[in-house]
Amino acid sequence: MNYETIKSLILTFLVLLSLILTWNLWTYQPDDEFINNDRVINDVEIREKKEIDQIVKPSHLLFHFEDVHHGKVDTDRFLEEFKKWSLSEIEPVENINEKTFVTFMHGNGKMEVVFPEEIPLQTFRYLTSFDSEIPNFSINRIVFDFKDDSFGNEPTIYLVNYEEKEVYSARVGNLSLNHLERAFYQTARTNPRYLSLKAEEGRYIFLPALDRKEEQIRTYNYFTDQLNPEDFKDALFSDPSIVTKDLTMDAEVYRDDSRLMRVTNHDYKLQYVNPGNTGNGNTFEFNVIEQGIEFINDHSGWTGPVESYHLDKWNRSTLEDSVTFRMHVGNYPVFNFNFDAVTEISQSWRNNELREYVRPTFEFGIIVPGSVQKQLPTGNSVLRKLEKMNVDLSKVTDIKVAYELKRVSNQKGIIIIEPVWVYQESNAMWTKLTFSEKDNLEGGM
Incomplete structure (x- = not known):
């Protein structure tokens, strides 16, 4: 092969490479999801990230005996056990009716894990494992029947939507029901006693009896540490360099050409709004609980260690999806009734994008x-x-x-x-x- 032939081959290769690069340039389509998702543009870490199983937690456990009920609000030990299991063969239970539902839920030998809100079973994959396809329904209770000896090698637990009275059974691998009974149920009488209140037919409310003098709860005073609004400006606006800041009597107002963030002092509140997001609803697959946690993780927005935040409620509508995470101290939820502080983080979403974000601007010091x-x-x-x-x-x-x-x-x-x-x-x-x-x-x- 002579020199001229080699030159021709190299030239041909370069021409073809140029054509390929030109074609790729003409036909390139950027990832719309990446472009439209302002959260991935600015890498800001304000405080901490959290795993979903640190946010989605039960509110309390209930233990039912003959005519006595006990409960506890510390659920961490149960969640550690729950992580080890694997659920399979999830099927509806058909033989429970209105008359037998109460006994099934609250009868002797039962233990209930109570969540503050209905949670899509899909989200439970962050709390435990599944060995089969996860059905599309929501639950707010898990029930264990320690008097049922009909199970085989793999015990059965029950996944319940309490308000709808829907019950599903699930086989559980890596679970010893005897171990669970010894660890939780047999020692449950040492937990605080609970009262039962029949709210309506087929629905009971359980509340602490607080009839022991040792069941006192401590009152605390804390200094507060204020979060820096500039950090949120850098995290929430796609181009912080064009954001303007105005000061009013009781607020700092940040805005660009399409978004606004207001930080008010009288109630320790930050409110971020994207008024340009005027769409309706979200896609069917959109999970506002998981999306809401991911959004806060994107700017490490969870504070602590004194306070923590747990899922409180969520809602799906044709207009928008919303989610709220409530502040907790120890194992107790925190409320403010004087409107001089915010104790929850709330979000609303439309078109799979954030519409509004409201949160406290303080943390416990x-x-x-x-x-x-x-x-x-x-x-x-x-x-x-x-x-x-x-x-x-x-x-x-x-x-x-x-x-x-x-x-x-x-x-x-x-x-x-x-x-x-x-x-x-x-x-x-x-x-x-x-x-x-x-x-x-x-x-x-």
């Missing part, structure tokens, strides 16, 4: 010395109070002990959290119960 124990009124006092208030029990969906967060008016930057009784109606707003000396109290104020 150093504890202020001098915390005290508080004895709350008993569960029976709570039931008498609700009856006295003429509350329609058929609409009450939950009663629990929580923390109320309040700002100390004469001490800037200090908050107090103290235990209170709260109740919820129709899965909506929570209301604090306020007691007086006229309420025939058992326990304390």
Whole structure:
């Protein structure tokens, strides 16, 4: 092969390579999802990332004996066991009707794992393993029957949508029901006693009895640490360099040509809005729980270690999907009833994109010395109070002990959290119960 032939081959190769590169350039289509997803543009780490199983957690466990019920709000030990299992053969249970449902759920020998909200079974893949296809339904309870000796080598557990009275059975690998019974059920009588309230036919509410003096809950004072709004500006706007900032009497307002972020001081709140997202709904596959957690992880937006956030509620509609993660301290949810602080992170989504993001601008700092124990009124006092208030029990969906967060008016930057009784109606707003000396109290104020 002579020199001219080699030159011709090289030239031909270069021409072909040029044509290929030109064609790729003309036909290149950028990833719309990447471009439209502002969250991936700016790599900002504000505080911490969290795994889904740290956010999606049960609210409490219930243990049912003959006519006595016990419960506990610390569920971490159960979740460690749950991670080891593998679920398979998930099938609907057809032989449970309206009359047998209550006994099936709350009868002797039963243990319930109670979640604060219905959760798509698909999301449970972050909490445990599945050895078969995951059906498309949501549950808010897991039931164990320690009196059932009909199972074979693999025990059966029950996945329940309590309000819909839908029950599914699942075979569980890597689970010893005897071990679970010894670890949880046989020692359950040492846990706090719970009262049962028949809210309506086929539905019961369980609340702590709080009839032991040792069941006191501590009140705490904390200094607050404020989060830097500039960090959120860098995280939430696609081009922070063009964002303008305006100061008002009680707010800092950031905006570009399509988005707005307002940080207010009177309620420690950040609100980010994308008003240009005027679409309706999201795709069928869109999971607002998982998407909401991922969004906060993208800018490491979880604070701690004193406070943590757990899934509180979510909703899907033809207009938008929304999700709320509630602040917790220890094992108790935190509420603010004075509208001077935000204790939840909420999001709304349309067209698979963020529409609105609201969250606290503070985190718990150093504890202020001098915390005290508080004895709350008993569960029976709570039931008498609700009856006295003429509350329609058929609409009450939950009663629990929580923390109320309040700002100390004469001490800037200090908050107090103290235990209170709260109740919820129709899965909506929570209301604090306020007691007086006229309420025939058992326990304390």
